[in-house]
Amino acid sequence: MLRAAPTLVLVLLALAGPLLAPHPIDRPLVAPYATPDAAAVLGGDLLGRDVLSRFLAGGGPLVLNALAIAALVTATAALLGVLSALRPGLGRWVERAADLAILVPAVLGIMLVALAWQDGGRLAIAAAATVLGVPYATRVVAAAAAPIAVSGYIETAAASGERLWYLIVREVLPNLRATLLALFGLRFVEAVYVVSVAAFLQLGPQPPTADWALMIRENSPGIMLNPLAVAIPALAVGVLALSVNLAADALMPKAGTTTEVPL
Numbered sequence: 001m002l003r004a005a006p007t008l009v010l011v012l013l014a015l016a017g018p019l020l021a022p023h024p025i026d027r028p029l030v031a032p033y034a035t036p037d038a039a040a041v042l043g044g045d046l047l048g049r050d051v052l053s054r055f056l057a058g059g060g061p062l063v064l065n066a067l068a069i070a071a072l073v074t075a076t077a078a079l080l081g082v083l084s085a086l087r088p089g090l091g092r093w094v095e096r097a098a099d100l101a102i103l104v105p106a107v108l109g110i111m112l113v114a115l116a117w118q119d120g121g122r123l124a125i126a127a128a129a130t131v132l133g134v135p136y137a138t139r140v141v142a143a144a145a146a147p148i149a150v151s152g153y154i155e156t157a158a159a160s161g162e163r164l165w166y167l168i169v170r171e172v173l174p175n176l177r178a179t180l181l182a183l184f185g186l187r188f189v190e191a192v193y194v195v196s197v198a199a200f201l202q203l204g205p206q207p208p209t210a211d212w213a214l215m216i217r218e219n220s221p222g223i224m225l226n227p228l229a230v231a232i233p234a235l236a237v238g239v240l241a242l243s244v245n246l247a248a249d250a251l252m253p254k255a256g257t258t259t260e261v262p263l
Contacts, residue, residue, distance in 0.1 A: 006243035010236060014059030021053035025210045033225035043226040045219050051229045058210035059236065061122065062199070066191035069126050073133040073191075074184045080134070081141025082172045085149035086164065091142060098135035106132045106194055114203035122195075125204040129194045137183055144179045148172050185248025189241045196237055212237055 013020075023029055028048035029040055036043045042051035084091030106129070113128035114120065120127070148154065149172065157171055173180075198204045199213035207218065212233035219229035 006239050007247060010059070010240045010243075011063055013056070014063040017056030017059055021050075021056045023050040023053045025049065025054045025057045026208050033219075033222035033229065035226055036228065042228045042232060045215070045226075045229050046222055051215075051219075051226070051232065054210040054215060055212070055232055055236070058212045058215060058233065061205065061209075062192065062195055062212055062237075063240075065122055065126055065195050066188050069129045069133065069191035069195070070184050070188035072130045073137050073187045074180060076130075076134050077137030077141045077183070078173060078176070078180055079168070080138045081143075082145045082149075082168045082176070083164075084138070084142040085145035086154075086167055086172070094138060095142070098138050101132065101135035102139075104132060106190075107197055110194060110198050111201070111203060114198065121206075122204050125195060125198045129191055133187055133190060137187060140183055141176065141179065144176055145172055148175050182248045185244050189245050189248070192237065192241050192244075 023040075026049065028044075029050045030037070030044040030048050032044060032046055032048045034040060034044035034048065040050045040052065042055065045051050045054065080094055084094045109132045110125055110128040114124050117124040154167065154171055157167060162171075195204065196213035199211050200217045202214070202217065205211045205214055207214065215233040216230050216237075219226070223230045
């Protein structure tokens with residue numbers, strides 16, 4: 001919980017941020033790249049808009065996109081990975097498909113999807129990140145489920161006539177709780193990275209949208225005039241990714257331990 005505390009604070013701040021913004025996010029308030037003062041405690045951006053208001057409003061879409069991507073990737077990988085472990089013949093085909101998909105760099109794949117689906121915006125980025133994240137996650141789940149799939153109680157349940165869905169949902173997945181939680185955390189970090197890079201390259205949200213990564217790109221020319229316009233969103237993205245990574249590392253099963261809990 002201590003490792004996850006910064007994540008919880010940032011997530012709550014990102015979700016409640018639009019309600020806390022003291023000024024409109026699209027209205028110039030001070031001079032471009034103005035230094036902090038009473039009117040704008042974090043100064044102004046390239047158009048003189050309040051950096052604090054845009055920061056508070058720009059975290060929600062990034063966090064929600066990353067959560068959705070991580071949830072979809074983890075759920076799909078859990079199903080395919082466990083299915084591959086229980087049905088080795090199918091698993092070989094899934095593994096080969098995953099090997100081919102892993103060869104495509106995530107940023108390159110997202111650029112291709114975003115350019116081909118120019119009106120997709122955030123949805124296009126999320127769809128590409130989900131599709132490209134599933135192969136690696138499936139390999140992780142399949143490797144973790146393999147020893148469970150050949151354990152005695154799984155073989156007994158299969159021999160007694162239990163259906164495949166029952167083996168997946170009731171016998172294998174409960175024993176992968178720690179692995180799936182850790183995987184979700186790692187996929188969330190990857191999603192934050194991918195969505196931020198896409199926004200920085202202006203492949204997803206477009207100006208004048210308030211977005212942490214877009215704020216970094218927009219205000220980088222004036223970093224010497226008002227460094228807070230770049231440093232604050234960059235620090236938020238870094239702390240968010242680091243704290244989730246630490247929490248996921250704490251959930252990762254340690255070497256020499258087992259999560260097998262026969263039901």
